Every structure is written in structure tokens, then in C-alpha cells.
Amino acid sequence: MSDAIGHDRDPPRDAVLASALADLGPEPPTDAVDWDRLEQAVAQRAREQLAGRNPGSIWWQPVAAWARPAIPLGVAAGIALLLVVLRLPAEPPEPAEPPEPLLLGDEIAESVYRGDPALLLRAALTGEDEIP
Amino acid sequence: MRLVQRGDHAAFDALVLRHMRRGFSIAFRILGQREDAEDLVQDALLAALEAIDGFQPGKPFGPWFYRIVVNRAYNARKTRALRSTEEIPAAAAASSPSPEQSAVRADLRRRLAKAMESLSERQRLIVRLFELEGFTGAEIAEILKIRPGTVRWDLHRARRILRDSLGEEHG
Numbered sequence: 100m101s102d103a104i105g106h107d108r109d110p111p112r113d114a115v116l117a118s119a120l121a122d123l124g125p126e127p128p129t130d131a132v133d134w135d136r137l138e139q140a141v142a143q144r145a146r147e148q149l150a151g152r153n154p155g156s157i158w159w160q161p162v163a164a165w166a167r168p169a170i171p172l173g174v175a176a177g178i179a180l181l182l183v184v185l186r187l188p189a190e191p192p193e194p195a196e197p198p199e200p201l202l203l204g205d206e207i208a209e210s211v212y213r214g215d216p217a218l219l220l221r222a223a224l225t226g227e228d229e230i231p
Numbered sequence: 232m233r234l235v236q237r238g239d240h241a242a243f244d245a246l247v248l249r250h251m252r253r254g255f256s257i258a259f260r261i262l263g264q265r266e267d268a269e270d271l272v273q274d275a276l277l278a279a280l281e282a283i284d285g286f287q288p289g290k291p292f293g294p295w296f297y298r299i300v301v302n303r304a305y306n307a308r309k310t311r312a313l314r315s316t317e318e319i320p321a322a323a324a325a326s327s328p329s330p331e332q333s334a335v336r337a338d339l340r341r342r343l344a345k346a347m348e349s350l351s352e353r354q355r356l357i358v359r360l361f362e363l364e365g366f367t368g369a370e371i372a373e374i375l376k377i378r379p380g381t382v383r384w385d386l387h388r389a390r391r392i393l394r395d396s397l398g399e400e401h402g
Contacts, residue, residue: 107379109361109367109368109383110383110386110387110390112361112362112365113362113390113394115397116358116362116390116393116394116397117362117363119339119340119343119393119397120343120358120359120362120363120393121363122336122340123340123343123344123347124260124263125259125263126363127255127256127259127260127265127268128259128265129252129255129256131265132255132265132269134251134252137251137269137272137273138244138247138248138251140273141247141251141273141276141277142240142243142244142247144273144277145240145243145276145277145280146240148277148280148281149238149239149240149243149280150238151238152236152237152238
């Protein structure tokens with residue numbers, strides 16, 4: 100039997116050699132081990148460590164649980180905000196100039212004072228502050 | 232694996248059940264004592280749990296865990312006074328072969344043991360993991376954190392030396 104080194108695959112097992120090796124040293128006495136006791140001992144010693152790993156005691160786990168629905172919601176809100184921003188006009192409308200105060204002529208002012216608005220309405224429609 | 236990272240007992244128990252026996256076998260092959268191997272596999276499982284956050288998702292847990300076992304077993308062997316792993320197994324003595332067969336077998340084992348001693352520690356482990364534990368070269372590379380080509384080369388050299396020691400008995 101020869102070993103094929105240089106290949107990626109393993110050489111075949113050598114049953115004769117394996118038997119001789121097993122005969123040479125004591126084989127692991129697996130039948131003599133009380134596996135249940137050993138398993139319980141490991142479980143008991145591991146209890147404290149496992150308790151320390153309880154999900155509630157790890158600070159980032161609630162955050163991670165909350166983040167799962169929050170991330171898509173955040174993305175959706177971001178897209179909506181972007182759309183709103185894109186629909187806004189590029190420049191805000193210029194504020195309207197305040198109307199020029201209508202300076203009333205003495206005759207009009209007097210007619211208003213008298214309770215006759217006809218001259219005032221005419222002046223407002225024509226934009227003239229004096230009666231021609 | 233994520234469940235274990237979140238502290239799920241059942242998920243961790245499942246990992247223990249799946250990997251404890253093989254981890255024990257690897258530890259035993261390095262340490263040679265049952266009690267030491269039992270302690271070590273327990274410690275390795277807890278060490279794996281402690282380091283579970285560093286485990287890369289998507290990779291197999293086995294080789295990662297067995298690497299912990301191997302590293303700890305080597306460290307333990309350096310620090311503990313252990314019995315020799317080259318003792319005659321009870322099972323071999325209990326098979327009651329004829330005196331001639333016993334002599335041949337003893338001679339074979341002596342030669343093989345000597346050949347094993349001539350190998351590096353890594354080569355010994357590689358040939359045991361491959362021939363006795365059934366790991367693939369890629370798995371062994373992952374466990375020992377070396378390149379697959381290095382595993383194949385070590386395996387090739389180790390098997391050639393061991394086969395030579397077996398002489399006519401082999402093949």
C-alpha cells in the first residue's frame with residue numbers, strides 16, 4: 100500500500116497499521132466512562148455561563164429586535180421625504196409687493212367723510228387719487 | 232450555534248452529546264489516562280462555550296472544538312505527571328494467545344512502539360487521528376491549524392516509518 104502525496108485527496112486507510120496501532124496503545128475506554136454523569140457535570144458547570152447569555156441580559160438584542168421592523172420603515176420614510184423634496188419648486192415664490200397706499204385727494208377724502216363712497220370707488224377703479 | 236450564543240441550554244446539550252465522546256477519545260490518545268481525559272473534555276467544552284462568540288458562523292464546530300481539546304491536552308501533559316501511554320493494554324493480555332503468538336506479538340509491538348517514539352509528536356497525533364479516529368486530512372489540518380499539505384506529508388512519512396517497523400507483518 101502506498102501513500103499518494105501531492106494530491107488533494109487522502110490516502111486510503113491502512114487497516115493493518117490501524118490494527119497494530121490500536122494494539123500498541125490502550126484504546127480510549129469509552130465503555131468505562133459514565134457518559135450521563137459526565138454530561139450532567141458539564142451541564143451543571145455550563146449553567147451559569149449560559150444564564151449570563153440569556154437574551155434579556157444582552158443589551159443589543161432588544162435593539163436588534165426593534166431594528167428589524169424599524170429599518171424598512173425608516174427607508175420608506177426616507178423615500179417619501181425625498182419625493183416630497185423633489186416635487187417642491189426650485190425657488191420659493193417672491194413675496195408680493197405690498198400695494199401702494201392710495202393717497203386720497205382732499206375732495207375724495209371729504210366725500211368719504213360725508214358718507215358718499217362713490218368718489219372713493221371711482222378712484223380705486225381708475226387708480227387716480229384726484230378727481231379730474 | 233446562534234442558539235448557544237444566546238444561552239440556549241438544549242442547543243448546548245446537543246453539542247455536548249455530539250462531540251463529547253470523540254473529544255474524550257482524542258484527549259485520551261494524548262494523555263493516556265481516562266480520568267484526565269474526562270476532566271479535560273469537560274474543561275474543553277466549557278472553554279468552547281466561553282469562547283463561542285469567537286466562533287465563525289458557517290464553519291463546522293467539531294474541528295474547532297477538537298483543536299481546543301488537542302491544545303489543552305498537550306498543555307496538560309506538559310504540566311502533569313502522567314503514566315506512560317505505552318502500557319500493554321488489558322484487552323491484549325486477555326486474549327490468551329499461544330506463547331509463540333505472544334512472543335511475535337510482543338516483538339511487533341516493541342518495534343512499532345520504538346518507531347512511534349522516533350516520530351515527532353505531531354506526526355504521532357496525525358497518524359492516530361487519521362488511522363484510529365477516522366478524521367480526514369482536511370479535518371486534521373483544521374484541528375492542528377496547519378496546512379492540509381503538511382498533514383499529508385507528515386502522514387506519508389509517519390506511515391512509511393511505521394510500516395517499515397512492521398516489516399513482513401505488513402501487507
